[in-house]
Amino acid sequence: MWLPSYATPSERLLRTLVVMLAVAVLLFLIAPLFIIVPLSFSKDPFFTLPVREYSLRWYEDFFGNARWMTAIFNSAVAAVATTILATTLGTLAALGISRPDFPARRLVMALLISPMIVPIVIVAVGSYLFFGQFGLTNTRTGLVLAHTALATPFVVITVTAMLSTYDTNLTRAALSLGAPPTAAFFRVTLPNIMPGVVSGAIFAFATSFDEVVVALFMTAAEQRTLPVQMFSGIRDQINPTIMAAATLLLALSIILFFALAMLTRRRAR
């Protein structure tokens, strides 16, 4: 990182410029935090910076408001259901695709992760039109199914990565010792690929919990999720409660991020 003592002045200047640029980029990336977090603690009903007086009134408003609470509840239900579905499907897909004799692996893998690549509006419109035929629009089931399609690729990727370092002889050993295939999977394979499964699950949860575009298309007022509520809040009435909600979402993301980081560290050990 630091230059040796024999560096020339021009080298020092260049290094200083590089460091300054890096810091500037990092600041740019997290700049919204410097606006949203202070505003959420402001007493003013308008968005004014710098904050003149601090208070928790918008958090009180947030937790006291039935609309926000319903939105949080809806988001949590959708995210948990999506996580369970996506983790199960994604893990199974990764197991299948990692078999050495799996045919057309690259093609299937590309199809599986396509929801990550296709523009989100297209997924949303497509889901809306497709699920509409089955009466699944404006239902929680429809939302969960659409979110599962978006979240599964994350699980496929993390579990496939985990399986690439998994020693298949462990499964073989379990079989040779008399464990039926399902028991071998649950008692030997699954515990050993758990870090990959859990990281996939965290990504799946975050994908569903933060998702706004598909949710806008797929939900009516009763299924409205937290991001949708924020979005419509911004349109209807400018209210710093949104900032409180955003800060809470941010806190959740940070917690999930740390959970992932700890998981990766444990795996490395």
Place this chain on the structure above:
Amino acid sequence: MNFSQRRSFAADKPIDALVRFEDVKKSYDGVNFVVKDLNLDVRRGEFLTMLGPSGSGKTTTLMMLGGFERPTLGRILLDGRPVERLPPEKRNIGFVFQNYALFPHMTVAENVAFPLRYRGISGPAAAAKVREALGRVSLDTLGDRRPSQLSGGQQQRVALARALVFEPSLVLMDEPLGALDKQLRERMQIEIKQLQTSLGITMVYVTHDQSEALTMSDRIAVFHDGRIQQLADPETLYNEPANRFVASFIGENNTLSCTLMGREGDLGIVRMADGSTFKAGSSSTSGTGAEFSLSVRPESIALAGSGAGTDVNRMTGTVRDVFFLGDHMRLSLEALGGQLVTARIPARRVGPFAPGDAVTLECNVRDCRLLEA
């Protein structure tokens, strides 16, 4: 009796064959066969080693026996029952993997107890069996450790205990000592062999290490190119290799080209490349004029007149290299029409040789063998 017709009936198999491979072939891609026409009996209670270079088909054969691969063609009989379609968990075969395959999320004791759970053994009965199994491999005190806290040798023992705890009649081992250092490997070879003898289990062992095979085995099947080149006990294999491959794979060997001139009892009389006449043991039925390789071990070659006997082949040539190796000397001699002959000579008998010296060597005709060229 017409054996080839009758042997497909399980009831007629000899009582001592625990495993029988019948015309087993294996191909992964449908074009190239990694195992070709394998016929092999593993006798009850024996230590059989499948020895060969990588890609010779030995590991594939073991995997088919373990149930992890299916033969493309042919039958595998285990205790008289065809098992080609029986999944591994129903075969009751102990398997020790190359990298041990210990379950990292379980303790040593839990690893060893794993197979007992699927045999309806639990509680104190299981604990007693685990203790006994760990005791057999001298790991009684380490039951609470995780595999990652053990040394390579200890992990190897745990894998062994786990494969033995459910008292299988057959134990398969896939290069189990490959990752250990030389000293530990030699100690484990003896321990495994002792366990096998004292428990009376049948073991099929795969390795590419010939000295390991010679140390441990009752019989060795030498694999090359998907076929068994020779199946014999270690001594026969070493002293009477069936072909050039076995001769060069097991130990060191000089293979010298020659032409068959005639016979004298069970000895063949051959003309060497330089025109001199040698005699050598031969089981071949080829006629006069056939091309052969004369094979002779370096340790069977001695300095002329040093007592190799009266019935000797003698060659004179120029010393190419001399190496002093403590208990013996390695002498490379250019002789018999420019061929390189290597001899291992007890060090105390060797005079001060230097490259370029003319030396005469001899070997007993009984130590020379003719192999199909």
